Amino acid sequence: MLRNLFAAEWLKLYRRPLAWGLLAIFLGLMLLSQGLWALVLALHIGAVGGLELQALAPAQVEQLKLQLSFPGVFGAVLGQLNGTGGILAIILAAGALGSDYSWGTMRTLLARAPARGSYLAAKTLALLLALLLATLIALLVGSLVAFIVSVWLDLPLRIRFSDLALLPLGIARALLVILPYLLATLACAAWGRSALAGMGGGLIFLALDVGAGSLSSLGLVNELVLFMINLLLQPNITTLVVLNGQLFGLDPSLLTSALDLAYLPSPLQAIFVVLIYSSSFGYVAWRTLARRDVSGQQ
Amino acid sequence: MPTPAIETTELTRRYGARVAVDALNLRVERGEIFGFLGPNGAGKTTTIAMLLNLVRPSHGQALVLGCDVQREPARALAHVGAMIEAPAFYPYLSGYDNLRVLCKAGGLPEPRIEQTLAAVELRKRAHDKVQVYSQGMRQRLALAAALLPDPELIILDEPTNGLDPAGTAEIRGLIRDLAAGGRTIFLCSHMLHEVEQLCERVAILKQGRLIAEGRVADLLHHHQGLRLRIEGDLAPAEALLRSLPWVQAVSQVHGQLMVDAPPERAAELNGHLARAGILVAELTIQAASLEDFFLEVTAEEERKNR
The missing domain is CATH 3.40.50.300 (P-loop containing nucleotide triphosphate hydrolases)
Structure with missing residues (x-):
């Protein structure tokens, strides 16, 4: 049943214009930011018609160089996937489940294949596969830009096998970071029986979670407060994002002054907490979908 | 089974x-x-x-x-x-x-x-x-x-x-x-x-x-009726039919009488009218449609609920 439903979900998702539109938006934003970084770097090293900019510290300039060349570009692309990509993933997930309600296709589908748990699992897997493919495409496009920038700004141009071998770990971490938001969105869409409820719920949760992340400075008070704050989702997400940057030689704290790595939870805790949140949201989504009527009055 | x-x-x-x-x-x-x-x-x-x-x-x-x-x-x-x-x-x-x-x-x-x-x-x-x-x-x-x-x-x-x-x-x-x-x-x-x-x-x-x-x-069989065309005044015929115990309702529709009575008693009904000197020009069994039946039972239910 799960295999059949996954095949159906995948067919729906990869043929959906929304999915390709969101990928195009993500790639556009990624190219824009890479282009702006490249321009800032070019201005710092005087590669643009003799103009010179001195706004960044030398360590930050070095960081930009790393982000725009291999292997740092992999960390930068994965970081972007966990930033703007997360927002777009919420929109995609809300559309994937919510549209089945609003178009009425869920009743046709569930009348044919009534295992609601399998339906939700198939949808989640199809979304993760779509995100995986989007990540691979983004990495390819990012690499192409890195190649061009490296040639233009005379940056080191070398791709080592050991860096490529780290990509699966980086991609898995990036997808793990998106997973709780994805499942929270599905839970909201199932609760509100619409794409709007999913999108609204997912984005509000993301905003609240990022806002809660700013509480990390309260960790200075004492160990107990720090422990409590680190049970929130955001510090654990930050740990995984930082780890992904470090995996490819980047130091995100150099470009984000508010980021204090000393107060972040351990990598093991981060994985554990993110999995707990994901499981909870997944359970709520399943429970809501399984117990609520698919059609008729709410 | x-x-x-x-x-x-x-x-x-x-x-x-x-x-x-x-x-x-x-x-x-x-x-x-x-x-x-x-x-x-x-x-x-x-x-x-x-x-x-x-x-x-x-x-x-x-x-x-x-x-x-x-x-x-x-x-x-x-x-x-x-x-x-x-x-x-x-x-x-x-x-x-x-x-x-x-x-x-x-x-x-x-x-x-x-x-x-x-x-x-x-x-x-x-x-x-x-x-x-x-x-x-x-x-x-x-x-x-x-x-x-x-x-x-x-x-x-x-x-x-x-x-x-x-x-x-x-x-x-x-x-x-x-x-x-x-x-x-x-x-x-x-x-x-x-x-x-x-x-x-x-x-x-x-x-x-x-x-x-x-x-x-x-x-539909239970909702069939009889339609009578009588030349002249309908009132005596209507009064007579209303007096028959197995006639449930009588109404005038477009100058004809519609009688809610079992179709198998058509001959008996005609006999009563003939004995009273009322000549029936035409007597037909009015078949009920599902639409008539539907409207009737839903309206009846509506009346009961009022």
Whole structure:
């Protein structure tokens, strides 16, 4: 049943214009930011018609160089996937489940294949596969830009096998970071029986979670407060994002002054907490979908 | 003895204080075309949604093809094809791909798609996107989707909605062919003329309650009347007829008398009038239509509830 439903979900998702539109938006934003970084770097090293900019510290300039060349570009692309990509993933997930309600296709589908748990699992897997493919495409496009920038700004141009071998770990971490938001969105869409409820719920949760992340400075008070704050989702997400940057030689704290790595939870805790949140949201989504009527009055 | 295609016991669905379906007991035998009627908001679609495990009953049980829909939905619905409410499809996919999605989801063989598209005469436009389909084409596609699993039981909610007269006739023919193949058809429609032509038995729902059920011929037989044309003054004849104990009602319609009396007593009635010196120029048995019957029983129910 799960295999059949996954095949159906995948067919729906990869043929959906929304999915390709969101990928195009993500790639556009990624190219824009890479282009702006490249321009800032070019201005710092005087590669643009003799103009010179001195706004960044030398360590930050070095960081930009790393982000725009291999292997740092992999960390930068994965970081972007966990930033703007997360927002777009919420929109995609809300559309994937919510549209089945609003178009009425869920009743046709569930009348044919009534295992609601399998339906939700198939949808989640199809979304993760779509995100995986989007990540691979983004990495390819990012690499192409890195190649061009490296040639233009005379940056080191070398791709080592050991860096490529780290990509699966980086991609898995990036997808793990998106997973709780994805499942929270599905839970909201199932609760509100619409794409709007999913999108609204997912984005509000993301905003609240990022806002809660700013509480990390309260960790200075004492160990107990720090422990409590680190049970929130955001510090654990930050740990995984930082780890992904470090995996490819980047130091995100150099470009984000508010980021204090000393107060972040351990990598093991981060994985554990993110999995707990994901499981909870997944359970709520399943429970809501399984117990609520698919059609008729709410 | 085979289990019925559909059997509901005290099937109830409440939304807060409102009872959408009220202790519905229904039995649809295998191989019959069963009409499920009722005014808007009567609870027909909610009943169908409960039969398809899309809406949970508040109380009671629904068995479909002998299986409890709540407990074994996959088994109960494996041989059921359904067309529920308005046709629902992915607008960005073609008609063909929409059926592919359903085939994949249900683990059905894809060659079935061509067969069902041919059955509803939609092959030529199968690869157009559904968003450009007319209402009639969507209706046909929904019917094709219902036929995909080669179902034993077909549940059709307003299958001819949006179809032109030719399309309606085609679908009616298709439903007859499907039933002739031994399938059970559960037909929910506002087109009472269509239901009368197709169905052997009907049930009428009003405000969630079953108010009439039975063979169409039996229900209509009990609602047949006599029409009398009498030259001259109708008043004496009307007074005489009202005095007969087996005459339930007499009314004047377009200068003729309509008498609610058993058709088999037509000769006796004529005899009474002749003995009183009233000559009947014409006496016909007025066959009731399902529409008349439907309007009458629903109005009667309305009166009772006031």
